[in-house]
Amino acid sequence: TNYFKIAVLPGDGIGPEVIAESIKTLNAIAEIFQYKFQFTYGLMGAEAIFQTGNPLPDETLDLCRDSDAVLFGAIGDPSFDNNPDAKVRPEQGLLKLRKELGLYANIRPLTTYASLIDKSPLKREIIEGTDIQIFRELVSGIYFGEKYTEPEGAYAYDVCRYSSEDIIPIVHMAFQEAGKRRKKLTLIDKANVLETSRLWRKICQEIAPEYPEVKLDYMFVDNAAMQLVLNPKQFDVIVTENMFGDIISDEASVIGGSIGLLPSASIGDKNALFEPIHGSYPQAKGKGIANPVASILSAAMMLDYLKLGEAADRVRKSVEYAIENKYVTEDLNTKQSYSTNEVGSFIADHIKYSEKSYYN
Numbered sequence: 406t407n408y409f410k411i412a413v414l415p416g417d418g419i420g421p422e423v424i425a426e427s428i429k430t431l432n433a434i435a436e437i438f439q440y441k442f443q444f445t446y447g448l449m450g451a452e453a454i455f456q457t458g459n460p461l462p463d464e465t466l467d468l469c470r471d472s473d474a475v476l477f478g479a480i481g482d483p484s485f486d487n488n489p490d491a492k493v494r495p496e497q498g499l500l501k502l503r504k505e506l507g508l509y510a511n512i513r514p515l516t517t518y519a520s521l522i523d524k525s526p527l528k529r530e531i532i533e534g535t536d537i538q539i540f541r542e543l544v545s546g547i548y549f550g551e552k553y554t555e556p557e558g559a560y561a562y563d564v565c566r567y568s569s570e571d572i573i574p575i576v577h578m579a580f581q582e583a584g585k586r587r588k589k590l591t592l593i594d595k596a597n598v599l600e601t602s603r604l605w606r607k608i609c610q611e612i613a614p615e616y617p618e619v620k621l622d623y624m625f626v627d628n629a630a631m632q633l634v635l636n637p638k639q640f641d642v643i644v645t646e647n648m649f650g651d652i653i654s655d656e657a658s659v660i661g662g663s664i665g666l667l668p669s670a671s672i673g674d675k676n677a678l679f680e681p682i683h684g685s686y687p688q689a690k691g692k693g694i695a696n697p698v699a700s701i702l703s704a705a706m707m708l709d710y711l712k713l714g715e716a717a718d719r720v721r722k723s724v725e726y727a728i729e730n731k732y733v734t735e736d737l738n739t740k741q742s743y744s745t746n747e748v749g750s751f752i753a754d755h756i757k758y759s760e761k762s763y764y765n
């Protein structure tokens with residue numbers, strides 16, 4: 406089939422601006438490859454709270470369930486961040502959506518671009534050639550355990566809980582991916598302290614014999630945070646629990662030169678959602694300075710998921726072309742930079758008008 410129903414949730418902050426550039430890119434792909442994408446927009450996050458009181462209205466959830474894929478922008482708003490008493494928060498919408506759709510595997514690829522090596526504060530010889538895939542568990546752990554704040558505010562807790570069923574599927578996915586790459590899988594955990602981490606290790610050890618070609622190793626998360634900036638090339642595929650994955654993926658983005666470059670795919674058995682790893686960057690909202698590349702590359706991951714691999718490659722090549730020719734937003738080039746809209750149009754035009762031979 407060449408007809409796809411895409412749910413689009415622009416969300417908060419710079420979300421709508423970067424999503425607009427992804428839609429532009431996908432429209433260029435539709436034109437070239439004769440696909441039809443039907444985009445239906447839904448509300449989620451702070452905007453949804455302001456309009457309906459609910460960060461994830463039922464309508465939005467139904468729309469996502471009923472789509473071939475979900476494209477999501479960003480979530481979060483300072484008016485909630487600075488109010489610890491707020492009972493309803495934008496992030497609850499995204500967390501509920503991930504949970505309801507069973508999006509257990511969040512895949513965050515990290516690559517480096519030759520022309521951006523010097524944009525990273527890390528030294529060229531340390532980061533050049535880094536290529537990592539982070540598999541972050543997304544619907545369990547401390548994000549979803551029991552939470553409580555004592556009414557007087559004397560104490561609060563968040564429970565970190567994992568069951569073997571939460572761990573097994575993503576560990577298999579990560580092993581399979583490592584098998585297609587440099588055949589190394591690193592489990593990042595805190596098994597010297599946490600019971601849940603010891604469960605992750607046990608399960609990884611049990612599964613490892615099914616993938617004899619992949620070398621499995623383990624690293625404590627504190628050491629991993631250091632190793633990522635000391636020697637990132639030692640990593641191939643990383644698998645880790647929800648919160649560790651959240652933290653180390655922001656850290657890893659420094660290697661690429663900007664968090665505005667990194668896409669992600671959140672995969673479940675029935676649904677999938679594609680989103681940048683960055684947040685809503687409220688300070689930049691409406692200024693046209695947000696980097697649309699993370700969102701556009703998330704759309705490319707969506708094309709792969711829809712088995713439109715040739716189209717996905719075309720998007721990635723056009724992004725590469727824009728970056729290598731310094732057609733980038735101000736996070737990457739302080740001397741001369743282009744707006745969100747200009748970068749998106751440049752990429753979409755390159756998809757449409759460059760010689761077909763460029764891509765082959």
Ligand code: IPM
Pocket residue numbers: 480481496499500651682684
């Ligand atoms: C991310 C974000 C989210 C997370 C927030 C917005 C809930 O930081 O996707 O990495 O922590 O998972």
Ligand code: MN
Pocket residue numbers: 651652655682
């Ligand atoms: Mn995050």
